[in-house]
Amino acid sequence: MSATGLLVNVAATRVGTRALGPGLRSVLWVQGCPFTCPGCMSPQWIPDRRTRLVTPRELASELLGDARVTGLTLSGGEPMAQADALAEMVAHARAARDLSVLCFTGYRLERLRADPPNPGVARLLACVDTLVDGLYVAALDDGRGLRGSRNQRVHRLNPRAEEAGTDFEEGPRSVEIALEGPTALLVGVPPPGLLTAFDTAVDTVRALTGGNPGGRGPGPDGRQPRCDQGRKRECDGTDGQR
Template identity: 60%
Template sequence: MINVAETCVGTRALGPGLRSVVWVQGCPFRCRGCIAPDWIPFREARAVAPDELAGELLADPDVTGLTLSGGEPMAQASGLAAMVRAARAGRELSVICFTGFRREELAGRPDAQALLAEVDVLIDGRYVRSRNDDRGLRGSGNQRVHHLTGRLATAAGELADGPRRAEVRVRGGEALLVGVPPRALAEAFTTSDEEPR
């Protein structure tokens, strides 16, 4: 089962084309200025089976990509890898994954490697608020955009340096911020004030 904090079906704010997003619950890092502090604690949120989550994310037939975020996707790598495989059984999809780990830190972890085998673009590294340069899909300049396949090669410029987009979706009186927001908006949403580890 995957411990899901939130999902969003059909957004243009987190990568090329129309994408669906899953944010998982729980992250071992506490980056100062994290945009999603509610999703840092390792607590039970919504437990969803991989194939069920795949179906949920593909509810819109026009979705052509998945974005995995959190929380920390590598903390639930096996479940997410199974989810992506299930989703791709029925549709050609590109996959973008955020992680607070640097790619080198994932060496020797079979679960992480299984997920990386399904990922086209990996955006890695902790978020460093002082290095938020308002560019691209990475949150701060120290984070790197790795093209693990050629599937999103034509979007390399957009991913690394393009303008940021953010959507605010209101659900049941709560606001969900979708996207890597411009710095000023990120500061407005931020409540985590811990130093990075």
């Protein structure tokens, strides 16, 4: 428990990626989102349920696990739903290293300022350099940029030199697929067709291994190993994202 008693409900993390913002970044996906956008790539991270509860200080340390990381990307789930804890995490991280912060939110910036959903929002907004706002609309996904659909807006709240050359609206998309044991994590905003290819690959692994990628047996908890942006999938068919 942190000194303030705050905890972050973590869906997933990725330390060191070039797929979600300028430079080498660490990504935090939080668990829980008040929205239900059709076509959301991380539906398993929408339910407001406990996953991994971590103190802001511990989470900052985890995200700074690679000394080359120069930025944090906050996604989910809905980061603004855990604004106070995330602001505290960013403060801890920045106490150790100068970092840019990119944040995705389903809320519009005007709403966050005029009628914040919780008291921590202003504190988190003060930490964010670039905010991508608005709900994902599948019909407006033009396959370009670091926003999921073209209704979403990019707000440079605190422009940094590192981000000056990044075209958040129109730049090419890239993704990374991180394999950690039997889990496959898709990191990034997928270009057209990529999500289907990813799902097909995971389904193929499941079919070929009987939900047992790598030929390993069930873990100590009796569960089969798993294969799985944020989109995280489980090769044993147990998947439940932004």
